[in-house]
Amino acid sequence: MKTSEIRSAFLEFFRSKDHTIVPSSSLVPSNDPTLLFTNSGMVQFKNVFLGSEKLGYVRAADVQRCLRAGGKHNDLDSVGYTARHHTFFEMLGNWSFGDYFKREAIAWAWEFLTGVLGLEKERLWVTVYHTDDEAHAIWKDEIGVPPERIVRIGDNKGAPYASDNFWQMADTGPCGPCTEIFYDHGPGIPGGPPGSPDEDGDRYIEIWNLVFMQFDRAADGTLSKLPAPCVDTGMGLERLAAVLQHVHSNYEIDLFQRLIGEAARLTGTRDLENKSLRVIADHIRACAFLIVDGVLPSNEGRGYVLRRIIRRALRHGYMLGQKQPFFHAMVPALIEVMGDAYPELPAKRELVERALKAEEERFGETLEQGMKVFEDVARKSGNTIPGADAFRLYDTYGFPVDLTADIARERGLSVDMAGFEAAMEQQRERARSASQFDSKATLPADVASALAPTVFLGYEALSASGATVVA
Ligand code: ATP
Ligand code: MG
Ligand code: MG
Ligand code: MG
Numbered sequence: 044m045k046t047s048e049i050r051s052a053f054l055e056f057f058r059s060k061d062h063t064i065v066p067s068s069s070l071v072p073s074n075d076p077t078l079l080f081t082n083s084g085m086v087q088f089k090n091v092f093l094g095s096e097k098l099g100y101v102r103a104a105d106v107q108r109c110l111r112a113g114g115k116h117n118d119l120d121s122v123g124y125t126a127r128h129h130t131f132f133e134m135l136g137n138w139s140f141g142d143y144f145k146r147e148a149i150a151w152a153w154e155f156l157t158g159v160l161g162l163e164k165e166r167l168w169v170t171v172y173h174t175d176d177e178a179h180a181i182w183k184d185e186i187g188v189p190p191e192r193i194v195r196i197g198d199n200k201g202a203p204y205a206s207d208n209f210w211q212m213a214d215t216g217p218c219g220p221c222t223e224i225f226y227d228h229g230p231g232i233p234g235g236p237p238g239s240p241d242e243d244g245d246r247y248i249e250i251w252n253l254v255f256m257q258f259d260r261a262a263d264g265t266l267s268k269l270p271a272p273c274v275d276t277g278m279g280l281e282r283l284a285a286v287l288q289h290v291h292s293n294y295e296i297d298l299f300q301r302l303i304g305e306a307a308r309l310t311g312t313r314d315l316e317n318k319s320l321r322v323i324a325d326h327i328r329a330c331a332f333l334i335v336d337g338v339l340p341s342n343e344g345r346g347y348v349l350r351r352i353i354r355r356a357l358r359h360g361y362m363l364g365q366k367q368p369f370f371h372a373m374v375p376a377l378i379e380v381m382g383d384a385y386p387e388l389p390a391k392r393e394l395v396e397r398a399l400k401a402e403e404e405r406f407g408e409t410l411e412q413g414m415k416v417f418e419d420v421a422r423k424s425g426n427t428i429p430g431a432d433a434f435r436l437y438d439t440y441g442f443p444v445d446l447t448a449d450i451a452r453e454r455g456l457s458v459d460m461a462g463f464e465a466a467m468e469q470q471r472e473r474a475r476s477a478s479q480f481d482s483k484a485t486l487p488a489d490v491a492s493a494l495a496p497t498v499f500l501g502y503e504a505l506s507a508s509g510a511t512v513v514a
Contacts, residue, residue: 044287046298053135057104065105070336079114084136085275092217094270101142107134113348123322126245126292131329133280141271148274166227170237172208172220173197194238210254219257251278294321298380305376310363319359326356327373334395340402351443371399413440430462
C-alpha cells in the first residue's frame with residue numbers, strides 16, 4: 044500500500060464511522076501563542092477540548108502535518124539516528140469531542156489495523172496507563188489481546204525515549220492517560236518491548252497513541268477535569284507505511300525513497316544508505332512546509348528553527364561533497380510525492396525554492412571556512428569544543444550552536460554549552476552598552492529565543508514578498 048493510499052484508507056474508515064473529515068491545519072498554531080509548532084493532530088482542537096470553542100460535529104478525523112523540532116516535543120536530534128523519528132511527519136488522527144470514549148476508540152483502532160489493513164495480531168503489543176484498569180479490561184476482555192502483550196506504563200521521568208502513558212501537548216493544557224499500540228518488526232532488530240529496559244530500540248515501534256483527554260493542566264501543575272471527556276488519537280503515517288510496505292525503517296517507504304534518490308542524484312552520492320541522505324530527505328519536508336506555512340529563515344523564534352534545520356541539511360550536503368546550492372532543487376521531487384495531498388505546496392513552489400536558495404547562498408559563503416575552523420578546533424581541543432570556539436563558529440560563520448553540537452556528536456565530542464552561553468551573554472552586554480536605544484534590534488540570534496514563542500507574522504511576510512497567499 045502506497046503512503047497516499049494509506050491516507051485515503053484511514054479517512055475512509057473514519058468517515059464510515061460518522062467522522063467529519065477536516066483539513067490539516069498550519070504548522071504554525073493560530074490558536075496558541077505558547078506553542079512553537081503544531082506537534083500533533085490535537086493542536087487545532089485545543090479550545091474544543093477546553094470547552095471554549097464549539098464545532099458543528101462531535102467526531103472528526105484528519106491527516107495533520109506536524110513538526111517536532113523545538114519546544115516540548117523535539118526530535119531533531121533523533122533524525123539520522125533512529126528508524127522512526129522525523130522532524131516533519133504526518134499524523135493520522137480521529138477525535139471524539141465529548142462523544143465516544145475508550146471502548147469505541149480502542150475497538151475502531153483495532154478494527155482498522157487488523158481488519159482493514161490486515162496487520163498480524165500477534166505482532167501487536169499495547170500499553171495502558173498503569174492505573175487505567177478500564178482500558179486494560181477493554182483490551183483483554185473485549186478485544187482479546189493476550190495479557191502478556193498488554194503492558195502497564197507509568198509516567199516517564201524525563202528519559203528521552205521512555206514510554207510515557209500520560210500525554211500532554213505542552214506543560215499546560217489538555218492532557219490525559221493514553222493507551223498505545225506497538226508493532227513488533229521481529230527478531231534481529233535491537234530493542235525490547237515497551238516498558239522493558241531496552242525499549243529504546245527500533246524493534247517494537249510505537250504506531251498509534253490513543254489519548255483519553257480528561258484533564259486540563261494549569262501552570263502550577265494541578266489538574267482539573269475537562270467539561271467532557273474526549274478522545275484524541277495520533278498515528279504516524281510514515282511508521283504505518285513502513286509496516287505495510289514490509290520495511291523496517293521509515294526511510295525505506297515509497298515517499299522517502301523518492302526523496303533519498305533525489306538527494307543522491309543532486310549530491311552525486313552512490314550509497315543510498317548514507318545517513319546524510321536521510322537527514323536531507325527529512326529536512327526538506329520540514330523546511331518546505333514551514334515556508335509554505337509562512338515561516339521564513341531569520342535569527343529568532345520560528346524563523347531561527349527553520350534556519351537551523353536548513354543549515355543542518357546544507358552541512359550534510361557538504362559532507363557528501365556538494366558545495367553548490369542543491370537543497371532548493373529537492374522541491375520538485377517533494378511536490379511529486381506530497382503535492383497531491385497538500386496543494387498549498389505546489390501553489391507556493393516558487394516562494395519555497397527562492398527562500399531556500401537564498402539561505403543556501405548565504406550560508407554557502409561561510410560553511411566551508413567554518414568547517415575548517417571546526418576541524419582545527421577539534422584537533423586541538425580534546426573531547427570538548429570550548430564555548431568560545433562554538434561562539435566564534437556561531438557569530439562569524441553562522442553555525443547555530445546545535446549544528447556545532449551535532450558535528451561534534453558525530454565524532455564523539457561535546458560542546459561546552461555553558462561556555463557558549465557565557466560568550467553569548469558577553470556579546471549581549473557589549474551590544475547593550477553600545478546602544479542605549481533598542482538593544483533588542485541589534486542583538487544577535489539567541490538560541491533561547493528559538494525556543495520562545497513568537498507572534499505569527501507569516502502571511503504578512505509572504506504578501507510583502509509578493510507571493511500569492513492561498514487560504
Ligand atoms: P516515540 O515514543 O516513538 O518518540 P511519541 O510517544 O513521542 O513517539 P506521540 O506523541 O504519542 O509520539 O505521537 C503519536 C504518534 O505519532 C506516535 O505513535 C508515532 O506513530 C508518531 N510520531 C511521533 N513522533 C514522531 C516523529 N518524530 N516522527 C514520525 N512519527 C512520529
Ligand atoms: Mg517522542
Ligand atoms: Mg512514545
Ligand atoms: Mg506516544
